[in-house]
Amino acid sequence: xxxxAATQSPSRWWQSRVMRRFLSHRLALLGLxxxxxxxxxxxxxxxxxPYDSLYIDLxxxxxxxxxxxxxxxxxxxGRDIAARLLxxxxxxxxxxxxxxxxxxLVGTLVGVIAGYRGGWISAVLMRTVxxxxxxxxxxxxxxxxxxxxxxxxxxxxxxxVTSWMEVARIVEAEVRxxxxxxxxxxxxxxxxxxxxxxxxxxxxxxMGPIIVAATLTVARAILLEAYISFLGxxxxxxxxxxxxxxxxxxxxxxxxxxxxxxxGAAITIAVSSFNFIGDGLRDALDVRNDNI
Amino acid sequence: MPAFLLKRLxxxxxxxxxxxxxxxxVLNLIPGGPMAQYALDPGMTEADKARLAEQLGxxxxxxxxxxxxxxxxxxxDWGTSFRDGNPVLxxxxxxxxxxxxxxGSSTVxxxxxxxxxxxxxxxHRYSLFDYAATVGAMVALSIPTFxxxxxxxxxxxxxLGWLPAGNMYTIGDASVLDYLHHLIMPSVVLALVHIAxxxxxxxxxxxxxxxxxxxxxxxxxxxxxxxxxxxxxxGNALLPMITLAGVQLPSILTGALVTExxxxxxxxxxxxxxxxxxxxxxxxxxxxxxxxxxTIAGNLIADIVVAVVDPRIRLA
Numbered sequence: 229x230x231x232x233a234a235t236q237s238p239s240r241w242w243q244s245r246v247m248r249r250f251l252s253h254r255l256a257l258l259g260l261x262x263x264x265x266x267x268x269x270x271x272x273x274x275x276x277x278p279y280d281s282l283y284i285d286l287x288x289x290x291x292x293x294x295x296x297x298x299x300x301x302x303x304x305x306g307r308d309i310a311a312r313l314l315x316x317x318x319x320x321x322x323x324x325x326x327x328x329x330x331x332x333l334v335g336t337l338v339g340v341i342a343g344y345r346g347g348w349i350s351a352v353l354m355r356t357v358x359x360x361x362x363x364x365x366x367x368x369x370x371x372x373x374x375x376x377x378x379x380x381x382x383x384x385x386x387x388x389v390t391s392w393m394e395v396a397r398i399v400e401a402e403v404r405x406x407x408x409x410x411x412x413x414x415x416x417x418x419x420x421x422x423x424x425x426x427x428x429x430x431x432x433x434x435m436g437p438i439i440v441a442a443t444l445t446v447a448r449a450i451l452l453e454a455y456i457s458f459l460g461x462x463x464x465x466x467x468x469x470x471x472x473x474x475x476x477x478x479x480x481x482x483x484x485x486x487x488x489x490x491x492g493a494a495i496t497i498a499v500s501s502f503n504f505i506g507d508g509l510r511d512a513l514d515v516r517n518d519n520i
Numbered sequence: 521m522p523a524f525l526l527k528r529l530x531x532x533x534x535x536x537x538x539x540x541x542x543x544x545x546v547l548n549l550i551p552g553g554p555m556a557q558y559a560l561d562p563g564m565t566e567a568d569k570a571r572l573a574e575q576l577g578x579x580x581x582x583x584x585x586x587x588x589x590x591x592x593x594x595x596x597d598w599g600t601s602f603r604d605g606n607p608v609l610x611x612x613x614x615x616x617x618x619x620x621x622x623x624g625s626s627t628v629x630x631x632x633x634x635x636x637x638x639x640x641x642x643x644h645r646y647s648l649f650d651y652a653a654t655v656g657a658m659v660a661l662s663i664p665t666f667x668x669x670x671x672x673x674x675x676x677x678x679x680l681g682w683l684p685a686g687n688m689y690t691i692g693d694a695s696v697l698d699y700l701h702h703l704i705m706p707s708v709v710l711a712l713v714h715i716a717x718x719x720x721x722x723x724x725x726x727x728x729x730x731x732x733x734x735x736x737x738x739x740x741x742x743x744x745x746x747x748x749x750x751x752x753x754x755g756n757a758l759l760p761m762i763t764l765a766g767v768q769l770p771s772i773l774t775g776a777l778v779t780e781x782x783x784x785x786x787x788x789x790x791x792x793x794x795x796x797x798x799x800x801x802x803x804x805x806x807x808x809x810x811x812x813x814x815t816i817a818g819n820l821i822a823d824i825v826v827a828v829v830d831p832r833i834r835l836a
Contacts, residue, residue: 455664
C-alpha cells in the first residue's frame with residue numbers, strides 16, 4: 229500500500245505522513261495520553277498506595293471516597309478501592325492485550341489463507357467465520373467460561389475465540405484485493421513459495437488495517453472481560469478485575485454507589501481510549517471506514 | 521429474484537450446519553458433556569454411569585452422536601431441562617415475549633434517534649453537532665451496558681424515584697401503562713450502543729446517497745431541498761439499514777442478556793444466566809442454538825425485505 233511506502237520515505241519515522249496525521253488527531257492523542265497514564269498508574273500505583281489490595285479492615289467497611297487515606301473509599305470488606313482498582317487494572321489490561329494478540333494471530337492466519345487461496349479453502353474458513361458471528365458473543369463466551377475452569381489464561385483464550393472473526397474478515401478482504409497486484413505476480417514469476425508470498429510479500433502490505441483492528445480489538449476484549457466477570461463467570465475473586473469489582477455492587481447501590489461508579493468509569497476510560505486511538509490510526513493509515 | 525432467494529436460502533442452510541457443529545463442540549467441551557447432571561449425584565455408581573452412557577448412546581463415535589443430536593434438533597426434540605423437567609423449547613418459549621418486547625422497543629428507540637442523528641450529521645457535516653455526535657458515539661460504544669444500567673437505576677430509581685429499578689410489571693397491577701413504565705429504562709439502556717451504531721452507519725449512508733447523480737438531477741429539476749432530502753436521499757440511505765438491522769441481531773441479544781440481568785427482566789438472557797448457575801446445560805445449549813438460528817433467520821429476512829423493497833435487486 230502507499231501508506232507503507234510513505235512511512236519509509238522520510239528521514240525519520242516520526243516525521244512520516246502517518247505520524248503527522250496521527251499527531252494531528254486530537255482525540256487519538258487524548259486516548260493515548262489517558263491509556264498511558266492509566267497503564268502507568270496500574271504498574272506503579274499499587275506500590276505507592278498505603279494499603280494492599282487484599283488488606284481487610286472490617287472497621288473501615290463502606291468508607292466513602294476521600295475519607296482519610298482511602299482515596300476512593302472501601303468495599304464491603306473494608307478493602308481499599310484505589311488499591312483494588314489498580315491491581316484490577318493490571319488484570320483487565322493484560323487480559324485485553326493478550327486476547328487481542330491471540331485474536332490477531334488467528335484472524336490474520338485465517339484471513340491470509342482464505343484471501344490468498346480462495347476456492348473451497350476460503351469457503352470453509354469464511355463460512356466458519358460467519359458461523360461464529362451468528363452466535364451472540366456473550367452467550368458463547370458464558371457457555372465456554374462456565375464449561376471450562378475460568379483462570380485468567382483461559383478467560384483470555386475464550387475471549388480470543390469469540391473475537392478473531394472480525395479480524396479474519398478484514399484481512400481476507402484486504403488480501404483478496406492485494407493478491408491481484410503486480411508485485412504478487414512478480415513474486416510468483418520469481419518462483420517464490422506460496423507461504424513466502426502470503427506472509428512476506430502480501431501480509432506486510434495489509435498491516436494498516438490489522439493495526440487498526442488490533443487497537444479496536446483491545447477495546448472490545450476489555451469490555452468482554454468486564455461483561456463476563458460482572459456476571460460472575462470471568463476472573464474469580466480474590467483476584468480483582470474491573471468487571472468482578474462491579475459484581476455485587478448492585479445490591480449496595482443505594483448505600484455505597486461508589487462501588488459501582490468507580491470501576492465502571494475505569495472501564496469506560498480504558499475502552500474509549502483504545503477506540504479513540506483506533507479512530508486516529510484509521511485516519512492516519514488511510515484505512516477504509518467499513519466499521520464504525 | 522427467485523434465483524437470488526434460492527442462493528440465500530442455501531447459504532443459510534449451510535450456515536445452520538456450521539453453527540450446529542460449533543454448538544455440538546461446545547456441548548462436548550462441558551465437563552461430563554451430556555452426562556453433566558449425574559456427575560455430582562452420590563447415588564450413581566460408575567457402573568450406573570457407564571450403563572446410562574450406553575443407553576444414551578454416548579459410547580458411539582462422535583460423528584454418529586452429532587447426526588443423532590442434529591436430527592433431534594430438527595425434529596424439535598431439544599431435550600428436557602435438568603431443573604424442572606420441562607421440554608427445552610417450552611422453557612424458552614415462556615421467556616421469548618419478555619426479550620422480544622425489550623428488543624423491539626429498544627430497536628425502535630435506536631432507529632428513531634440514530635437515524636435522526638445520522639441524517640443531521642451528514643447534512644451538517646463538520647458542524648459542532650456532527651463532531652459531538654462522532655465523539656459521543658465512540659464513548660457510547662465504550663460504556664459497559666450493565667454499568668450504564670446501574671447508573672440509570674441510581675439516578676432515576678434511587679435518587680429521583682421516577683422509574684422502577686427492575687422487573688417487567690408490578691405484581692397485582694400489570695396494566696399496559698405499568699409494563700411501559702417498567703420498559704422505559706431497560707430499553708433506553710439497551711438502545712444506547714445501537715443509537716451509536718445506527719447514527720454512524722446512517723451518516724455514511726446519507727453522505728453516499730447525497731453524492732449520487734439522481735440527487736443532482738432532482739435538485740436540477742427544482743425539487744425542494746427538503747423533498748430531495750426526505751424522498752431521494754433518506755429513502756436510499758435507509759435501504760442498507762435494513763441489512764444492518766439483521767446483522768445487529770446477535771449484538772442486540774448480547775445487550776439484552778446483560779440488560780435483563782441488571783433489571784431482573786424475565787427474558788431469555790436472564791434464563792440463560794440462571795440456567796448456567798444451575799448447570800442446566802440442555803437449556804443453555806437450547807438458548808445458544810436458538811439465538812444462532814434467530815440470527816440466521818433474521819439476516820435472511822432482512823435480505824428478502826431489501827430484495828422486495830429495492831427495484832434494482834429485483835431486476836438482477
